[in-house]
Amino acid sequence: MVLRKDLLSIGFYKLSAFHGSDGPLNYRIEAVRVEDGVDEKGDTKYKLAALRLITYPGPYNYENTDDSLKEAKDFPFSSEGLDEITDYLNSLPKPAIGDE
Numbered sequence: 001m002v003l004r005k006d007l008l009s010i011g012f013y014k015l016s017a018f019h020g021s022d023g024p025l026n027y028r029i030e031a032v033r034v035e036d037g038v039d040e041k042g043d044t045k046y047k048l049a050a051l052r053l054i055t056y057p058g059p060y061n062y063e064n065t066d067d068s069l070k071e072a073k074d075f076p077f078s079s080e081g082l083d084e085i086t087d088y089l090n091s092l093p094k095p096a097i098g099d100e
Helices: 010-014 079-091
Strands: 018-022 025-038 044-057 071-076
Touching: 010 025, 010 044, 010 079, 025 079, 044 079, 071 079
Parallel strands: none
Antiparallel strands: 018 025, 025 044, 044 071
16 A cells, blocks of 8 residues: 655655555656746746656566556646545556566
């Protein structure tokens, strides 16, 4: 079972992706950034648009799991979005290790 406190605070996701697991179910949560105009120096500005949850079966880590086994779903970039992710992860069936 994934607990909300396990997913850290929303501020963490402004800087880094988070990797976790619940038995054989692995997941990654990352910020989705979209272009939001240009600043006074002409550089592109970005805003945080969503939290992207990517789930995949174990036993391998994110980089070593075939992309065809990964499923992505976007949630609001907010504490409430992390609550939704927690509920969603806990509603998923857990894959058997080695299922493809």
